[in-house]
Amino acid sequence: MTESSPLRSRLRTAALVGVGAVVLASCAQDAPQDTWDPAGSEAQRIHDLQWPIFMIAGIVGLIVMAVVAICVVKFKDRGQPIPEQSHGKAWLEYMFIALPAVLLAGIAVPTVATIIELNDTDDADCVINVTGQQWWWEYDYPIAGDGSICGYMPTGETGTIVTSGQMVIPTDAKVVIRGTSRDVIHSFWVPRLNGKRDMVPGGVHTWNFNANEPGIYAGQCAEFCGLSHANMRMEIVALDAADFQSWIDNQLEPYQPPEEGTLAAEGEAEFVAQCARCHQVDGLTDADGNLVVAHPEDQVYSGAAPNLTNLMTRNTFAGATWDLLVEDCRDEVWDAPADEFGPLYLEGVTDECLNETQLKQWLRNAPAMKPMYTDAELLEPTDGLVRGMPYLALSEDQIDKLVAYLLERK
């Protein structure tokens, strides 16, 4: 073994840094949650503020580092005598106070102005209620006084729309969310559209969203909220006016029971028996023709479970952490150019595109996929209530039927 010379080790360090930089640069190519890549007016405002501040801070940082470097080299201990100590240079001290003060005051003015602008919820085109819980987001679309939903008038049936995971909004609209939480503090964050906003139990916080172009904008809960915090993601899906109208109308279409004698019809009966106590499917009736109404408040800690009426119109599930689409189909939608995105998204999950493997895995044993309890809680659930989706001991046969049924929910 040859001993590595200082030069060689320096070269090696340089090479490592170089490779690291290339690796990091290639990460940036596919960064769906990139704050430095704004896609809407709020994010643009933040961007316009953070760039100049980053530059100023960067220049100050470079100056400080340069001065440190000069001092280290110039005043290195070479055995020279200790220089004469001096103090009391008033003008220098005043300057060191004045300069940062002026700089900080200069930064404060546009910062405060931006904060005020970002919090202006007047003149909303669309209002959506957002509720966080362990560990997924629910969105419900209130009906305005004139009957419109998110600024659009349903052309057919009307009613409230309740979804989860993906929040669908129209492009070029000022969307105001009214957010809260059913259990602990969560934080709603879709970096390419806006900064973070905490969602707190017992309070309502508003926040604005606007997307310039159709597409999917990824985000994640940004406040530690328990065991599956890392599995609490969300997406904002932006559609242009015509596509958004279709989305609204499709969400409100009346319930279509599966054709009699099909696997899906058997799945419907399974669903009523196994799932409907927690999950609402609007318009679903039992064997006697009575409307089935979910009562998750008696079952789940947070008192809610995702509405599955139109599950297959969204393309992620369980806190937007897993895909309902197989990889090829997923890439096609996520990477679609803005003008082709809408129709692709509206297709929903087709038979060929369904990510059956993971959906079945979920039904087989959800807590094994997404941690929901500590071991101690598993043994003794609080007040008979579960957190998240429980293990239901379903047979493969039941799972097949349920998947066939769910596949028609769009």
Ligand SMILES: [Cu+2]
């Ligand atoms: Cu959370």
